[in-house]
Each structure stands twice: as C-alpha cells, then as structure tokens.
Amino acid sequence: MSHIEVRDVSLVYDTPAGRVPGVQAANFDIEASEFLCLLGPSGCGKSTLLNIIAGFLSPTGGEIRIGGKAVTGHGLDRGVVFQDFAQLFPWRTALGNVTFGLEMKGVPKQEREEIALKQLQLVKLEKFANAYPHHLSGGMQQRVAIARALAYNPAVLLMDEPFAALDAFTRDDMQRLLAEVWRETRKTVIYVTHNVAEAVYLADRVVVMTPHPGTVKIEVPIRLPRPRDPLSVEFLEYQKELLRQLGPAATGQATNGKAND
Amino acid sequence: MASATAGAGGRLRAFALNAYPFVVVGALWEMVARLGIFPPRLFPPLEEVAAALVRLTVAGILPHHAYETLLRLFAGFAIAAVAGVAVGIAMGRSRRAEDIFLPLVSIGAPIPGVAYAPLFMLWFGLGSFSTILLVGFVSAFPIIFNTWTGVKAVKEIWVRSAQAMGADNRQLFRQVILPGALPYILTGLRLGVAQAWRILVVVEMLAAVPWGLGWLIFGAREFLNTDVMLAGIFVIGLIGLTLEKHVFARLERYTVVRWGMMAS
Numbered sequence: 001m002s003h004i005e006v007r008d009v010s011l012v013y014d015t016p017a018g019r020v021p022g023v024q025a026a027n028f029d030i031e032a033s034e035f036l037c038l039l040g041p042s043g044c045g046k047s048t049l050l051n052i053i054a055g056f057l058s059p060t061g062g063e064i065r066i067g068g069k070a071v072t073g074h075g076l077d078r079g080v081v082f083q084d085f086a087q088l089f090p091w092r093t094a095l096g097n098v099t100f101g102l103e104m105k106g107v108p109k110q111e112r113e114e115i116a117l118k119q120l121q122l123v124k125l126e127k128f129a130n131a132y133p134h135h136l137s138g139g140m141q142q143r144v145a146i147a148r149a150l151a152y153n154p155a156v157l158l159m160d161e162p163f164a165a166l167d168a169f170t171r172d173d174m175q176r177l178l179a180e181v182w183r184e185t186r187k188t189v190i191y192v193t194h195n196v197a198e199a200v201y202l203a204d205r206v207v208v209m210t211p212h213p214g215t216v217k218i219e220v221p222i223r224l225p226r227p228r229d230p231l232s233v234e235f236l237e238y239q240k241e242l243l244r245q246l247g248p249a250a251t252g253q254a255t256n257g258k259a260n261d
Numbered sequence: 262m263a264s265a266t267a268g269a270g271g272r273l274r275a276f277a278l279n280a281y282p283f284v285v286v287g288a289l290w291e292m293v294a295r296l297g298i299f300p301p302r303l304f305p306p307l308e309e310v311a312a313a314l315v316r317l318t319v320a321g322i323l324p325h326h327a328y329e330t331l332l333r334l335f336a337g338f339a340i341a342a343v344a345g346v347a348v349g350i351a352m353g354r355s356r357r358a359e360d361i362f363l364p365l366v367s368i369g370a371p372i373p374g375v376a377y378a379p380l381f382m383l384w385f386g387l388g389s390f391s392t393i394l395l396v397g398f399v400s401a402f403p404i405i406f407n408t409w410t411g412v413k414a415v416k417e418i419w420v421r422s423a424q425a426m427g428a429d430n431r432q433l434f435r436q437v438i439l440p441g442a443l444p445y446i447l448t449g450l451r452l453g454v455a456q457a458w459r460i461l462v463v464v465e466m467l468a469a470v471p472w473g474l475g476w477l478i479f480g481a482r483e484f485l486n487t488d489v490m491l492a493g494i495f496v497i498g499l500i501g502l503t504l505e506k507h508v509f510a511r512l513e514r515y516t517v518v519r520w521g522m523m524a525s
C-alpha cells in the first residue's frame with residue numbers, strides 16, 4: 001500500500017461568476033519517504049490539489065487516502081509550508097513559531113524548546129532563535145516555516161512553492177538545504193512547483209499536470225544520484241523531457257532554468 | 262531593542278517634544294493676559310494659575326478631584342474595553358453576530374456621547390454610577406469597530422497554519438486571532454480611552470457628582486475662580502497626555518511595534 005493515494009480527485013470552485021474547475025480527476029500515488037514534485041503551469045490546480053491533500057479543501061469528487069484512511073480534514077500527520085512569507089506568526093520569535101505545534105499538543109515548555117532548537121539547527125538558524133520574523137530575510141523566514149512544519153514530526157511535508165518568491169541565489173541555497181533536510185528526516189514530501197529545474201533537482205518522481213483545467217498528464221521518475229549536479233548532461237536531459245511534457249503552451253509560464261522566474 | 266537615539270541626547274529631545282505644547286500654549290496665554298484684553302479676574306496671568314495649581318495640590322483638593330475622575334475613567338473604560346473587545350471579536354468571527362450588532366453599532370456610533378447623558382441620568386440617576394455607565398457605553402464604540410476590523414484583518418494563512426499544527430478553536434482564538442488583531446485592538450482602546458476622557462469631564466459637570474475634575478471646573482465658574490478652572494483644565498490635559506504617551510505608546514512599543522506589525 002502506498003503512503004498517500006490520490007484517487008480521481010476533482011474540485012469545482014463555486015464563484016459568483018460561475019463554476020470554475022480547480023482540478024480534474026487527478027490520480028497518483030506517493031510512497032513513504034518519497035520526494036514527489038507536482039509540476040504544472042500556473043493556474044492548473046497544483047495549489048488546489050495540495051490544499052485538498054492538506055485537508056483545507058474537500059474534493060467535490062474522489063478521495064485522498066493516507067495510510068489507507070480517507071482524509072477528512074487537516075491533521076498532525078501533515079505539515080504544511082506555504083509560499084507566502086507571512087505564514088509565520090509575527091508576534092512569536094523564530095523559536096516561538098517552531099514550538100507552536102508542540103505547544104498545541106501540550107508538550108512541556110523545556111522539552112518543546114529543545115526539540116524546536118534542534119529543528120532550527122537543521123535549517124541552520126539556531127543563532128536566530130530569539131529573533132522576530134520581521135528581522136529575518138525571506139529565505140530565513142521560509143527556513144523557519146520548514147522547521148516549524150517539521151517540529152511536531154508529521155510523516156508528510158506538504159510544500160506549495162515555498163521558494164518561489166526568493167531571488168535565484170537564495171533559492172539555490174534553499175533547494176540544497178531542503179534536499180539535505182529531506183535526506184536526514186526521510187519525510188514523505190509533496191512539493192508544488194512550476195520550475196522545471198527545481199523539480200529535477202529535488203524530486204524522486206515528478207507528476208506533470210496539464211494546463212487548466214488541470215489533471216495528471218504523466219509521471220516522470222528522476223533516476224539521478226544525489227546530490228544532483230544541475231550542470232550534468234543527464235540533468236539537462238530530464239529538464240528537456242519535462243519541458244516537452246509540459247508542452248509548448250506551457251513553456252511561457254513554467255520556467256526552465258532559474259534566472260527568469 | 263536600543264535605538265540610536267537613546268542616551269542623554271535622545272532623552273533631551275523627548276523631553277523637549279513633550280514640553281513643547283505646554284510652552285507654546287503658556288506663552289500665548291501670557292501674552293493675551295498681559296495685553297489686558299480681558300479683565301485679569303477672567304483671564305489671570307500664568308503665575309496665578311500656577312499658584313492655584315500649587316495651592317490646590319498642597320491642600321489635597323486637586324489630587325482628590327483627579328483621583329475620583331480617574332476612578333470613574335478606569336471603571337467606565339474597563340467596561341468598554343471588555344465589552345467592546347468581546348462584541349468586536351464576536352462580530353469578526355461570526356456572521357450572525359455581525360448581522361445583529363453592525364446595524365446597532367452603526368447607528369449608535371455617530372451620535373455624540375453627551376446626547377445620551379440626560380437619558381442615562383433619568384434611567385440611572387445622578388452621580389457616579391450613571392457617569393461610569395455612560396462613559397463605558399460611549400467609549401465602547403471605537404473599540405468595537407476597531408476590534409471587528411482587526412479580527413477581519415487576521416491573515417487567513419495564520420489561521421490555516423495554526424490549524425495545520427493542531428490548534429483547536431480556543432487555542433486559535435488565544436494564540437492567533439487575539440495577537441493577530443492586536444494592532445487594531447490597541448488602536449481601538451486608544452481611541453476609546455480618549456473618547457472616555459472627553460465625555461467623562463463633561464458628564465461630571467452635568468451629573469452633579471461631589472468630586473471630579475469636571476465638577477471642579479464647573480463649580481469654580483460660579484465664583485469666577487478662573488485660576489481654579491484653568492488649574493483643572495491643565496490637569497485634565499496632563500492626564501490625557503500621560504495616558505496617550507506613556508500608557509498606550511508604551512504598550513504598542515512592547516507589542517505590535519516590536520513584532521513589526523505596526524511602524525513606530
């Protein structure tokens with residue numbers, strides 16, 4: 001049995017202007033400890049799908065099963081990292097943000113701070129434990145968000161373009177760091193992106209989606225040794241393959257390379 | 262966090278800024294007094310006002326008036342703060358509470374507080390009790406409005422993050438909604454206390470309370486004690502300024518400004 005099963009998942013948004021399909025009949029599986037990237041052009045339904053898996057939205061058709069059980073809402077088995085830096089609580093320090101989940105669970109103060117400090121070490125921010133988010137750069141804030149989502153030890157990490165708003169240099173660093181964190185924690189990760197190079201760098205497998213109204217087009221396993229070299233011929237071959245799958249209509253939106261995002 | 266202006270220079274600057282309005286008003290006052298436009302009895306020079314201030318303070322009369330007024334202020338404001346924040350949060354969180362309260366609040370808010378005074382006195386009698394109720398009632402409006410706005414302005418992504426991390430409704434309220442809405446709530450409280458202060462002094466004149474700064478000023482009129490009136494007005498301004506600068510500004514500095522949710 002796969003860790004997560006996505007079965008015929010559809011969602012239609014009801015808007016004043018009419019019914020808008022968010023995602024259509026998506027089907028795929030994720031193995032435990034697998035790093036899966038959801039790749040697709042803007043507006044194809046990646047965030048919608050991720051929010052359904054997170055339990056924030058209920059699908060209008062199909063279902064998600066985690067460990068064989070149907071998902072009915074959000075739960076501590078899934079940690080979520082959003083694209084928006086503003087996801088951190090500005091009234092809590094970096095440490096206070098990371099302890100939040102443990103605090104909700106009722107873990108005693110000293111214990112939760114020890115755990116949180118370890119998570120901050122993992123993302124190399126232990127020196128900034130007592131800083132408030134507004135004193136941290138965008139990249140640092142996203143690292144805190146990752147530490148925060150890992151702190152209560154969910155089996156699954158759901159990430160929606162967490163680095164898309166960062167500059168190219170910082171994003172490269174973040175991707176390296178995330179690959180390291182994943183190697184150490186072995187979480188099941190679903191990572192949304194519309195950046196082809198990012199997908200090839202991070203993923204065990206890439207689920208490519210069609211343009212809006214989106215569904216799964218094809219799954220591409222990335223069989224490259226880690227850490228990956230973005231300049232190797234094989235890496236570039238995978239990028240070309242993904243771009244071909246995205247199709248000519250998508251190449252304007254989905255980006256190849258890291259400079260023009 | 263130490264700012265670059267801390268130290269002797271910064272403190273001097275802060276002092277100058279605080280003293281500035283008093284100096285300007287004092288100078289203008291003195292000028293008019295000396296020009297003799299009004300009889301000195303009605304427009305006494307500063308030293309007489311100062312003398313009255315000292316005399317009344319030493320005799321314990323002014324402190325007693327101020328004390329009674331402050332008690333009413335805090336009692337009324339406490340009612341307004343608790344009720345206002347509660348109603349505002351209910352309106353922000355529940356559609357039904359919004360439908361019920363918003364029309365009522367919208368009608369009540371633009372009416373000047375003093376207009377309610379005769380009604381309150383008929384209902385609750387003259388004296389402290391009705392004064393406190395009226396102050397609470399009137400100053401609740403800005404608190405309700407701002408709290409409501411603040412709760413609506415709490416970012417959805419904070420709520421989602423907290424829920425993803427297992428926060429139940431109570432935790433969500435205490436750990437996210439309240440701090441998330443705090444910049445607005447503080448603004449509301451600040452406006453509320455200013456409102457309370459203004460209405461309180463007026464109502465003290467009408468409600469025939471035995472002590473209070475409003476009463477002191479009103480009573481002094483009968484004997485043409487303009488120096489006493491001015492001493493009273495001075496204390497009112499001083500207390501208002503202290504609340505604003507030292508209570509609320511400090512509260513903001515330690516919370517929302519420190520968190521980067523409001524510019525200093």
Ligand SMILES: Nc1ncnc2c1ncn2[C@@H]1O[C@H](COP(=O)(O)OP(=O)(O)OP(=O)(O)O)[C@@H](O)[C@H]1O
Nearest residue numbers: 013015020021022041042043044045046047048212
């Ligand atoms: N809250 C909403 N109400 C109505 N329609 C929505 C809503 N959210 C998304 N949609 C629509 O659903 C479709 C999928 O949106 P979604 O946000 O999932 O795309 P995405 O793949 O994440 O895009 P991007 O890469 O730009 O983030 C879009 O066509 C969008 O217009």
Ligand SMILES: [Mg+2]
Nearest residue numbers: 046047048160
């Ligand atoms: Mg999206």
